[in-house]
Amino acid sequence: MAGDPGARQRDSERRAAVGFLAPAATLIAVFFVLPIVAALLLSLTDFDIYGIAAPRTARLVGLRNYATLLQTPLFWTALGNTLYYVAVGGPLSVAVSLGAALLVDAPLTRWKATFRAIYFAPVVTTLVAVAVIWKYLYDPRFGLLDYALRAVGLPAIDWLGNRHWAMPALILMTVWKNFGYNMLIFIAGLQAIPEDLYDAARVDGASAIQRFRHVTLPQLGPTFLFVGLTTMIGYTQLFAEPYVMTQGGPLHATYSIIEYLYEEGFRWWRLGYAAAIAFVLFPLILGATLLQSRLQARARARAA
Amino acid sequence: MTAPTRGWPAPGRVTRTAGRLGGTVLLHAALIAGAVVTLAPLAWMAAASLMPAGQATTYPPRLLPHPLTLENYRILFTRLDLARNLVNSVIIALTATALSTLINSLAGYAFAKFRFRGRDMTFRVLLAGLVIPAQVGMLPLFVMMRELHLVNSYWGVIVPSMASIFGIFLIRQYAASIPDELLDAARIDGASEFTIYRRIVLPLLVPILATFAVFTFMSTWNDFLWPLIILSDDAKYTLPVALANLAGEHVQDTELMMAGSLVTLLPVLLAFIALQRFYIRGITTGSVKG
Numbered sequence: 001m002a003g004d005p006g007a008r009q010r011d012s013e014r015r016a017a018v019g020f021l022a023p024a025a026t027l028i029a030v031f032f033v034l035p036i037v038a039a040l041l042l043s044l045t046d047f048d049i050y051g052i053a054a055p056r057t058a059r060l061v062g063l064r065n066y067a068t069l070l071q072t073p074l075f076w077t078a079l080g081n082t083l084y085y086v087a088v089g090g091p092l093s094v095a096v097s098l099g100a101a102l103l104v105d106a107p108l109t110r111w112k113a114t115f116r117a118i119y120f121a122p123v124v125t126t127l128v129a130v131a132v133i134w135k136y137l138y139d140p141r142f143g144l145l146d147y148a149l150r151a152v153g154l155p156a157i158d159w160l161g162n163r164h165w166a167m168p169a170l171i172l173m174t175v176w177k178n179f180g181y182n183m184l185i186f187i188a189g190l191q192a193i194p195e196d197l198y199d200a201a202r203v204d205g206a207s208a209i210q211r212f213r214h215v216t217l218p219q220l221g222p223t224f225l226f227v228g229l230t231t232m233i234g235y236t237q238l239f240a241e242p243y244v245m246t247q248g249g250p251l252h253a254t255y256s257i258i259e260y261l262y263e264e265g266f267r268w269w270r271l272g273y274a275a276a277i278a279f280v281l282f283p284l285i286l287g288a289t290l291l292q293s294r295l296q297a298r299a300r301a302r303a304a
Numbered sequence: 305m306t307a308p309t310r311g312w313p314a315p316g317r318v319t320r321t322a323g324r325l326g327g328t329v330l331l332h333a334a335l336i337a338g339a340v341v342t343l344a345p346l347a348w349m350a351a352a353s354l355m356p357a358g359q360a361t362t363y364p365p366r367l368l369p370h371p372l373t374l375e376n377y378r379i380l381f382t383r384l385d386l387a388r389n390l391v392n393s394v395i396i397a398l399t400a401t402a403l404s405t406l407i408n409s410l411a412g413y414a415f416a417k418f419r420f421r422g423r424d425m426t427f428r429v430l431l432a433g434l435v436i437p438a439q440v441g442m443l444p445l446f447v448m449m450r451e452l453h454l455v456n457s458y459w460g461v462i463v464p465s466m467a468s469i470f471g472i473f474l475i476r477q478y479a480a481s482i483p484d485e486l487l488d489a490a491r492i493d494g495a496s497e498f499t500i501y502r503r504i505v506l507p508l509l510v511p512i513l514a515t516f517a518v519f520t521f522m523s524t525w526n527d528f529l530w531p532l533i534i535l536s537d538d539a540k541y542t543l544p545v546a547l548a549n550l551a552g553e554h555v556q557d558t559e560l561m562m563a564g565s566l567v568t569l570l571p572v573l574l575a576f577i578a579l580q581r582f583y584i585r586g587i588t589t590g591s592v593k594g
Contacts, residue, residue: 035441
């Protein structure tokens with residue numbers, strides 16, 4: 001068979017594939033897969049500041065870190081805050097993105113590219129810099145936001161100093177920063193809807209609102225699922241905003257899971273315990289992913 | 305055609321034209337209001353960064369600097385030595401972008417064009433990894449970096465971002481459209497696989513590589529958590545880490561902090577404006593197949 005040119009070709013392709021994939025595969029195995037597996041093991045040990053100096057001193061403690069975690073009120077606070085941020089911020093952000101996409105992509109809109117670029121600008125800016133800017137915008141004495149509220153006769157709000165307003169303030173800022181990203185994806189989705197569907201609806205006498213409800217929304221189904229999933233995963237990673245703007249306060253009102261992980265792991269060097277916190281993110285994201293793919297399968301079944 | 309937006313409706317065709325015009329005006333009013341809200345924080349940052357100390361914290365708030373001053377930038381680059389952090393950010397982002405583009409283009413092309421056993425399976429497993437948050441592995445990664453003596457070094461920031469599942473996916477989708485006949489013709493001429501990649505494939509991949517490079521540059525530049533963990537020395541900090549640090553120390557210096565924010569975000573904003581079309585294509589390509 002050695003003389004068969006097809007076999008020789010396949011053989012050389014296989015060898016080339018190994019060579020081409022080796023750098024990426026090695027990096028992914030060593031710096032992505034291995035740490036995740038190691039994190040699982042780490043979460044079963046009492047690895048702490050002594051472990052950093054001499055990793056061999058760490059001992060297996062079974063599920064003790066997880067048991068401690070579940071009994072720690074601060075963990076539940078952080079989890080609750082993160083879920084609040086995801087559950088309110090995620091849908092709000094998707095809704096604003098869709099609204100912006102509908103406006104920018106409307107047939108009558110002029111200067112589409114300009115509006116699109118302006119709405120997108122906050123997406124590319126640096127989160128830390130944006131958090132610094134908004135910290136001053138939210139200032140109850142000199143901030144522009146409260147000045148605007150007073151100007152229209154509303155009471156000023158101590159955005160970052162009040163434990164009921166701090167989280168909404170972070171959400172508002174995040175929506176401002178991120179809506180342009182999903183807006184672009186929605187615009188692509190809107191442009192993929194066949195025009196004759198709208199024509200048919202118009203012939204049937206459907207109003208603009210009916211066309212939106214019965215043509216646009218169902219046609220955007222897959223886009224919604226993609227946007228919803230990526231947005232929710234992104235929102236579970238809340239960290240820089242509270243780190244810069246509130247230090248997790250006031251009274252831990254904006255303390256997030258990643259912040260808890262960071263403090264336990266890199267301030268107190270309780271790496272075993274912090275690894276257990278990291279694994280709480282797992283079921284959260286896995287659950288969201290499964291839910292989304294279930295919905296997607298159902299939407300596909302309905303479309304067929 | 306100069307019908308008022310809320311005039312008295314005349315019958316027939318005129319009503320429809322007037323309604324349409326009114327709709328257009330309302331639509332653009334909403335669009336412009338949205339644009340003002342979107343740009344206001346950035347515009348205020350720029351204005352406040354040019355104000356003398358204390359002017360951004362007056363009541364009622366000032367919107368424009370008077371007199372205009374570059375004093376805040378002078379302090380940033382002399383006393384606070386932010387130039388050093390700017391250089392760190394540039395070196396890290398450019399190195400990560402160059403290496404990441406090379407490594408992921410090799411892998412993306414291999415997944416698209418080489419036939420080998422288990423290819424599609426491997427690719428599917430890889431894609432599943434996209435939903436795993438990188439933070440999960442951060443703690444062992446730090447311990448590893450410490451053993452490798454990469455803590456507090458540029459490489460400690462760069463190495464974990466050199467291979468990207470998203471990048472491999474993006475490049476594979478694009479490389480799949482390269483015709484096999486082109487590659488086979490070169491093989492018959494006796495070209496090695498690496499020569500084919502360098503001479504034929506790379507030039508064809510330029511548009512998607514540009515997209516991926518812009519993406520990587522921006523995400524490395526803006527990244528905060530990992531550099532915060534791995535860099536321990538002020539002189540090694542990237543701009544976002546240095547800025548977060550300064551913001552904690554100079555709470556009262558609003559004008560100075562706005563100048564720092566501007567220095568931090570201006571490079572990526574300019575890169576975006578210059579390379580918009582590449583960036584936007586990356587987002588929409590990535591979303592076509594979740």
